[in-house]
Amino acid sequence: MRIASTTISAAALGQINDLTGQLAKYQTQISTGQRISLPEDDPAAVGHVVNLQAEQQTLAQYAKNASSALTTSQASSSALTDLKTISDRATEIATLGSSTENSTTASAYATETNQLLEQAVQSANATLSGSYLFGGTDTATAPYQVTRDASGAITGVTYTGSATTASIPLSDSASVSPSTDATTNQGLADFLNHLVSLRDALNNNDTTAVAAVSGGLQTTENTLINSISEQGAVQSRIEVTQTQQQSRATSLGQLVSSDRDADTAQAMTQLNQTQVAYQAALQSTVTIMSKSLLDYL
Numbered sequence: 001m002r003i004a005s006t007t008i009s010a011a012a013l014g015q016i017n018d019l020t021g022q023l024a025k026y027q028t029q030i031s032t033g034q035r036i037s038l039p040e041d042d043p044a045a046v047g048h049v050v051n052l053q054a055e056q057q058t059l060a061q062y063a064k065n066a067s068s069a070l071t072t073s074q075a076s077s078s079a080l081t082d083l084k085t086i087s088d089r090a091t092e093i094a095t096l097g098s099s100t101e102n103s104t105t106a107s108a109y110a111t112e113t114n115q116l117l118e119q120a121v122q123s124a125n126a127t128l129s130g131s132y133l134f135g136g137t138d139t140a141t142a143p144y145q146v147t148r149d150a151s152g153a154i155t156g157v158t159y160t161g162s163a164t165t166a167s168i169p170l171s172d173s174a175s176v177s178p179s180t181d182a183t184t185n186q187g188l189a190d191f192l193n194h195l196v197s198l199r200d201a202l203n204n205n206d207t208t209a210v211a212a213v214s215g216g217l218q219t220t221e222n223t224l225i226n227s228i229s230e231q232g233a234v235q236s237r238i239e240v241t242q243t244q245q246q247s248r249a250t251s252l253g254q255l256v257s258s259d260r261d262a263d264t265a266q267a268m269t270q271l272n273q274t275q276v277a278y279q280a281a282l283q284s285t286v287t288i289m290s291k292s293l294l295d296y297l
Helices: 006-032 043-097 103-124 182-203 207-260 264-289
Strands: 144-148 154-159
Touching: 043 103, 043 182, 043 207, 103 144, 103 154, 103 182, 144 182, 154 182, 182 207
Parallel strands: none
Antiparallel strands: 144 154
């Protein structure tokens, strides 16, 4: 009958269990590429990684906000540029119409102005993904409501949007309003109504009324120019913020990687060393367990 020392056997088996656990740990590190798989592997590093990942999630949301704000601002700029082009032509027509007394020519200008008016209303009620751009926080309803006469011609335009604009956070301490403000939005309504007045004055071949509209068109054109400039500034600010966000995201990724990722080469070395120790422990344990009582007499 063979008898082994309980104490020595327990110690040997304990060593084998420890080495088995180390083998599993290094194999997991190599297969996953991560140094930490359980909180107890490195509690301090795990806490640091959790905090960094929380910041990554917050930063990712701000990045989405910035992208959405930039898209909105760019769409607004595009529509405003279309309106500026219409304004340029309307101003030119007003100049030409104020000096002509030819009713046929005036009528032709009136027809063109009416087309410009319809186009301008369409641009003023532009949408992005189903949301109206120039309605402030009211994005569900067309902000520029028109009234028409029996023939279908527009006789007036009213701004029915909100007087407030949405503010989108780009960071914990900064936000941006990518939409136009209430003053600009109302100015667009004024511009549309100036087009109505210009068309009617041309239809009546009233050069005095045509000349009077020119001043209003110049005022609203200045509003358009200022708004386009403001949108450009907003876009520049958002793009700078996006660059900063990308830089911070890269930095956070590197910090998480330094805490969490395994050194594969080092893990391979440790795995090989542990395998050698494991084989040696197995051999020594077999030797210990095979000794009989006669070996101690």
